[in-house]
Amino acid sequence: AQSVTQLDSQVPVFEEAPVELRCNYSSSVSVYLFWYVQYPNQGLQLLLKYLSGSTLVKSINGFEAEFNKSQTSFHLRKPSVHISDTAEYFCAVSDDSSASKIIFGSGTRLSIRP
Amino acid sequence: EAGVAQSPRYKIIEKRQSVAFWCNPISGHATLYWYQQILGQGPKLLIQFQNNGVVDDSQLPKDRFSAERLKGVDSTLKIQPAKLEDSAVYLCASSQGLAGTEQYFGPGTRLTVT
Numbered sequence: 637a638q639s640v641t642q643l644d645s646q647v648p649v650f651e652e653a654p655v656e657l658r659c660n661y662s663s664s665v666s667v668y669l670f671w672y673v674q675y676p677n678q679g680l681q682l683l684l685k686y687l688s689g690s691t692l693v694k695s696i697n698g699f700e701a702e703f704n705k706s707q708t709s710f711h712l713r714k715p716s717v718h719i720s721d722t723a724e725y726f727c728a729v730s731d732d733s734s735a736s737k738i739i740f741g742s743g744t745r746l747s748i749r750p
Numbered sequence: 751e752a753g754v755a756q757s758p759r760y761k762i763i764e765k766r767q768s769v770a771f772w773c774n775p776i777s778g779h780a781t782l783y784w785y786q787q788i789l790g791q792g793p794k795l796l797i798q799f800q801n802n803g804v805v806d807d808s809q810l811p812k813d814r815f816s817a818e819r820l821k822g823v824d825s826t827l828k829i830q831p832a833k834l835e836d837s838a839v840y841l842c843a844s845s846q847g848l849a850g851t852e853q854y855f856g857p858g859t860r861l862t863v864t
Contacts, residue, residue, distance in 0.1 A: 640792075645790075670852075679858060680793070680841065680855040682852045682853075685852065726792050726793070736781055736845055736847050737798060737805075740792035741792050742790075743790075
């Protein structure tokens with residue numbers, strides 16, 4: 637069975653500092669991995685995803701995540717955060733056997749201090 | 751392109767009362783999902799429809815929750831009777847239904863059971 641673990645429930649950082657949000661997954665088959673973001677008072681939206689090919693995937697607002705099969709991880713990073721990055725971030729996993737079903741982690745709340 | 755629509759946005763009811771939520775997915779999306787998101791947790795899949803058929807309802811508490819997707823478009827989720835622990839945000843999402851494809855989320859309905 638698939639599962640997702642987000643090790644940090646909250647991550648406070650200063651503006652312009654780097655950040656890493658950790659995500660580990662378990663699955664017995666090939667996986668698809670996602671990061672969704674939920675800004676305050678808004679719905680969930682896709683930030684980036686890994687389906688196949690290059691293990692490093694990037695979003696349009698400077699985030700990137702690297703698929704590491706040996707460590708079963710998909711950590712999210714940004715070299716310099718902005719106040720507008722304040723949000724809750726959810727890691728999620730899916731696979732070919734699950735007919736597009738996605739399993740979400742418990743979320744990491746990223747708070748940016750000026 | 752219109753997004754996923756949900757109504758109502760907020761609902762407050764007393765325990766043992768009934769409540770219904772409505773969802774209109776993105777046009778052309780064959781797959782529709784209902785999630786429950788309890789405060790501090792990630793979304794948990796309640797039920798997944800492919801057109802008007804149920805793909806997965808393994809985590810739906812069938813003694814009190816029901817859902818339908820007539821004609822393979824709109825969907826309703828009902829709780830009868832509600833319990834205090836049903837207080838949560840109920841999210842509807844839709845996708846094209848292929849493994850690895852993005853799910854598009856509605857704004858959610860925040861349910862408070864008193």
